[in-house]
Amino acid sequence: MADDPRHPFLHGLSKHRGSPPTVIVIFGASGDLTARKLIPAIYNLAHDGLLPADFYLIGFGRKPIPDEEFQRIAADAIKEFSRREMSPDVWARLAPRTLYVSGGYDEPEAYAKLSQRINGLEKDIGQPLQSLFYISTPPTVFAPIIQNLGGSGLASRHLRQPQQSKVIIEKPFGRDLASAQALNQELTTVFAEEQVFRIDHYLGKETVQDLLVQRFANSIFEPLWNRNYIDHVQITVAEEVGVGSRAGYYEQSGCLRDMIQNHTMQLLALTAMEPPVSFDPQSLRDEKVKLLKAIQPVRLDGDHPDVARAQYAAGMVAGKAVPGYLTEKDIAPQSATESYAAIRLSINNWRWQGVPFYLRSGKRLARRVSEIAIRFKRAPGNLFAELNTAPNTLAFQIQPDEGLSLILNAKVPGLETRTQPVKMNFRYATTFGSNTPEAYERLVLDAMIGDGTLFIRGDETERSWQLITPILEHWAAQGRTGMDSYVAGSWGPASADALLAANGHAWREP
Numbered sequence: 099m100a101d102d103p104r105h106p107f108l109h110g111l112s113k114h115r116g117s118p119p120t121v122i123v124i125f126g127a128s129g130d131l132t133a134r135k136l137i138p139a140i141y142n143l144a145h146d147g148l149l150p151a152d153f154y155l156i157g158f159g160r161k162p163i164p165d166e167e168f169q170r171i172a173a174d175a176i177k178e179f180s181r182r183e184m185s186p187d188v189w190a191r192l193a194p195r196t197l198y199v200s201g202g203y204d205e206p207e208a209y210a211k212l213s214q215r216i217n218g219l220e221k222d223i224g225q226p227l228q229s230l231f232y233i234s235t236p237p238t239v240f241a242p243i244i245q246n247l248g249g250s251g252l253a254s255r256h257l258r259q260p261q262q263s264k265v266i267i268e269k270p271f272g273r274d275l276a277s278a279q280a281l282n283q284e285l286t287t288v289f290a291e292e293q294v295f296r297i298d299h300y301l302g303k304e305t306v307q308d309l310l311v312q313r314f315a316n317s318i319f320e321p322l323w324n325r326n327y328i329d330h331v332q333i334t335v336a337e338e339v340g341v342g343s344r345a346g347y348y349e350q351s352g353c354l355r356d357m358i359q360n361h362t363m364q365l366l367a368l369t370a371m372e373p374p375v376s377f378d379p380q381s382l383r384d385e386k387v388k389l390l391k392a393i394q395p396v397r398l399d400g401d402h403p404d405v406a407r408a409q410y411a412a413g414m415v416a417g418k419a420v421p422g423y424l425t426e427k428d429i430a431p432q433s434a435t436e437s438y439a440a441i442r443l444s445i446n447n448w449r450w451q452g453v454p455f456y457l458r459s460g461k462r463l464a465r466r467v468s469e470i471a472i473r474f475k476r477a478p479g480n481l482f483a484e485l486n487t488a489p490n491t492l493a494f495q496i497q498p499d500e501g502l503s504l505i506l507n508a509k510v511p512g513l514e515t516r517t518q519p520v521k522m523n524f525r526y527a528t529t530f531g532s533n534t535p536e537a538y539e540r541l542v543l544d545a546m547i548g549d550g551t552l553f554i555r556g557d558e559t560e561r562s563w564q565l566i567t568p569i570l571e572h573w574a575a576q577g578r579t580g581m582d583s584y585v586a587g588s589w590g591p592a593s594a595d596a597l598l599a600a601n602g603h604a605w606r607e608p
Contacts, residue, residue, distance in 0.1 A: 127159045135179070146535075295545045330473050335458075337461045353407075363562045392446050442600075466498060507520070
């Protein structure tokens with residue numbers, strides 16, 4: 099059947115995770131995310147036989163581009179960014195189904211033209227198409243796109259049928275609680291919640307999904323996953339790069355909005371949530387929301403605040419001298435935008451009472467790494483307390499080398515009793531091969547089949563912003579007062595170290 103021209107992609111596992119006939123419409127088709135992630139993801143799904151038999155991709159943007167030119171742009175993106183080399187056979191089947199519609203995001207006639215194009219495709223194949231609208235644009239045009247999808251009838255195509263329309267929306271989901279609530283209101287006026295897929299690509303990473311497997315499929319971990327055995331938890335999302343060409347965006351965002359409110363809070367929710375009754379989307383997301391609601395408001399003032407912020411100063415990264423944040427191009431000399439943020443959180447529930455959770459993220463740190471580190475309590479009455487022992491630590495590394503490690507204490511061979519911490523490592527690339535699917539492949543596929551498990555529900559975004567907005571407002575009122583600094587290439591400022599030192603803890607070096 100794979101060679102049947104009516105079924106160009108149907109082979110492999112597609113019969114197990116089948117999507118109805120689908121057209122994906124990408125708003126922001128000329129953007130960097132589309133080239134680097136979305137088009138390669140769609141290509142690799144085609145390569146693996148995971149696209150439906152009747153599949154189309156339509157790019158939508160302001161610039162008029164013929165279909166053939168968009169196909170060439172897509173081919174170049176696949177050649178440069180795909181995890182696989184381009185297969186001429188796969189691309190020959192996908193290319194004619196890669197189309198383009200031009201128009202302004204706020205022009206109703208452009209959506210009428212898009213609707214006509216989709217209707218024409220349905221007429222050609224003789225059956226309805228699911229329309230999956232991917233909004234990959236700056237947030238300033240979220241509202242007109244959503245409104246026009248509603249006004250044109252595109253949002254309500256084949257409603258309550260397997261082919262009903264869906265929308266994927268990229269972060270940021272607002273800038274604070276009020277704007278997140280307004281965006282959710284905009285979305286749910288046009289789409290039902292089950293049609294909305296708020297995407298955070300971290301949730302598509304293998305190690306993030308493996309976190310759930312480790313927690314709930316291994317009996318050696320689940321009994322220990324509580325205040326009785328865990329001392330504290332550290333979540334790190336570190337970048338080597340500076341603001342680069344994104345200064346305009348970053349000055350309006352900052353680290354807390356850009357990384358903590360979304361990626362890092364999602365990692366926290368999956369780490370600390372209660373076991374869901376099943377892995378259906380509703381149950382999993384219910385538990386995440388319950389966890390977020392149990393997080394206590396942070397202390398912003400006093401001798402031991404729960405937050406720290408800083409900007410990087412000039413330093414060395416990967417052996418090269420780099421400038422400080424305030425001397426980067428297009429950064430205001432008196433900018434109060436943080437390039438680093440750290441928070442100490444407390445969760446007021448039975449499982450986690452008294453266990454601090456430390457979150458940190460920043461630019462120009464020692465190396466690029468994202469990890470969740472579970473630090474266990476030391477054994478009571480330790481017989482080897484005077485020897486070289488370390489607390490057991492289970493670390494999930496999300497990037498760059500996906501996997502996990504467990505730090506244990508072992509006896510050093512010899513006639514004397516000496517101990518040494520040892521690390522047991524599991525790496526996805528070593529065990530399963532290096533050609534692991536990209537996060538966007540999993541997430542685009544899940545959206546096509548209507549599985550919202552790895553997407554963020556509206557009440558999740560609002561609860562996360564409810565926790566973060568008071569910090570943003572406090573920092574905005576302070577201006578540069580309280581802004582710390584750290585040398586580029588280090589692991590962050592002294593004020594972040596103090597968050598842990600207050601509880602007798604210290605940041606681990608990932």
